[in-house]
Amino acid sequence: MIALLIRDMRLAFRAGGGFGLGLAFFLILAVLVPLGVGPERGTLALIAPGILWVGALLACLLSLDRIFALDYEDGSLDLLATAPVPLEGVVSIKALAHWLTTGVPLVLVSPVLGLLLNLPVPAYGWLLLSLTLGTPALSVIGTFGAALTVGLKRGGLLLSLLVLPLYIPTLVFGAEVVSRGAQGLAVGTPLALLAGITAGAVALLPFASAHVIRINLR
Amino acid sequence: MSSLWEYANPLKFMRTTDWLLPIVAVAAVVVTTTGLIWGFFFTPDDFRQGSTVKIVFLHVPAALMAINAWLMMLVASLVWLIRRHHVSALAARAAAPVGAVMTVIGLITGAVWGQPMWGTWWAWDPRLTSFLILFLFYLGYIAMWSAIDDPDTGADLTAVLCLVGSVFAVLSRYAANFWNQGLHQGASLSVAPGTRMDWAYKAPLYTCMVGFGLIFLALVLTGTRTEIRARRMKALAARERMA
Numbered sequence: 001m002i003a004l005l006i007r008d009m010r011l012a013f014r015a016g017g018g019f020g021l022g023l024a025f026f027l028i029l030a031v032l033v034p035l036g037v038g039p040e041r042g043t044l045a046l047i048a049p050g051i052l053w054v055g056a057l058l059a060c061l062l063s064l065d066r067i068f069a070l071d072y073e074d075g076s077l078d079l080l081a082t083a084p085v086p087l088e089g090v091v092s093i094k095a096l097a098h099w100l101t102t103g104v105p106l107v108l109v110s111p112v113l114g115l116l117l118n119l120p121v122p123a124y125g126w127l128l129l130s131l132t133l134g135t136p137a138l139s140v141i142g143t144f145g146a147a148l149t150v151g152l153k154r155g156g157l158l159l160s161l162l163v164l165p166l167y168i169p170t171l172v173f174g175a176e177v178v179s180r181g182a183q184g185l186a187v188g189t190p191l192a193l194l195a196g197i198t199a200g201a202v203a204l205l206p207f208a209s210a211h212v213i214r215i216n217l218r
Numbered sequence: 219m220s221s222l223w224e225y226a227n228p229l230k231f232m233r234t235t236d237w238l239l240p241i242v243a244v245a246a247v248v249v250t251t252t253g254l255i256w257g258f259f260f261t262p263d264d265f266r267q268g269s270t271v272k273i274v275f276l277h278v279p280a281a282l283m284a285i286n287a288w289l290m291m292l293v294a295s296l297v298w299l300i301r302r303h304h305v306s307a308l309a310a311r312a313a314a315p316v317g318a319v320m321t322v323i324g325l326i327t328g329a330v331w332g333q334p335m336w337g338t339w340w341a342w343d344p345r346l347t348s349f350l351i352l353f354l355f356y357l358g359y360i361a362m363w364s365a366i367d368d369p370d371t372g373a374d375l376t377a378v379l380c381l382v383g384s385v386f387a388v389l390s391r392y393a394a395n396f397w398n399q400g401l402h403q404g405a406s407l408s409v410a411p412g413t414r415m416d417w418a419y420k421a422p423l424y425t426c427m428v429g430f431g432l433i434f435l436a437l438v439l440t441g442t443r444t445e446i447r448a449r450r451m452k453a454l455a456a457r458e459r460m461a
Contacts, residue, residue, distance in 0.1 A: 148378070148379060149365075155365075161358045165387075166382070166383070168389075168393060169386060172393040208382055212375060212378050218371065
């Protein structure tokens, strides 16, 4: 399983893996929003938490179809499915690799983009914490979506239609943590709920994803 | 011994619905027309809302069916996953577009009513928001069905999607509650004592609810029958090719 993790991460980092694409997309979004709504600092500070969370979510979405598509095409997914490692474990590792190559970089660059969007100072810590807690859920839910659409020719668009509604609770609680943190309010409740969603998704969704892959490989 | 599972046999299902469907369809038309005419023309105007209150006879039954259609899909998906009855998967598939349309009716009638009453077509209120999210879930479910060629794979995948989607739909409902305080009034009907709606409204409203339920049943039965016939035609064509 560790070998699989290393392999997936290598594939993502090296040429053609599209590693930087998500980050570049996140950056472009943070540049486009002020250009669209105007440079008014107060307005930007108000919408920054939401924009950063929506941006992270969309950047995550970009790389989802890569999780299984290439392995499905060259047949290595069949090998993984028949390997002695349980498929649920394979799916979890795939989600972990996706998180390490997409989620973690997004978390790391988010303070810089917060600067661009004039995020209030007390919110930076909460931004980092909420993204760290929330992006694993995005990866796991996205892996489920990728597993659903793996056998399809034009799966990409369908994937976003399926996955985005599933992202809603994570987005609501994540953005709520940051905007409450920005106003100096208590953030305990949304933070606990966000962590709860992540824990639940990480624990349960790999079983659904593995089941769906077995159906798709029939 | 007759049991519910007998109707999982497509032949038995077709035979029963042959005579059942016309009855349900006629009953749906009669009950809904009666309820709507009763509600629109033979109830008094509300002392504060005037005649706009009468949109409730469309809004509440549509919203009720929008949620229950998803619930029915959830049950049918479980039946398919556990007992592999094809009729059940087809019924879930047939229910989705009906549920989606009911959701749209609920949203549009709500907007039409909200404009004079709240002074806005749309507000990001938890109930409204979660209904819009429910609509997105319907869209994803329908898109998933139409994207897959093999019917059994499609049934399996959409069934899992329906199960996972239900969990997230409920989560979204509570997330929306948490996210914004509501503008929408509480439940229109309640079993709790001290219900605020008068019988002059309640009787036609219940009639409309029954009518919408019958419409839903008639449409789902029609959709399921169409699907079964389409499958038969495919099987016959395949047999022709083999011969």
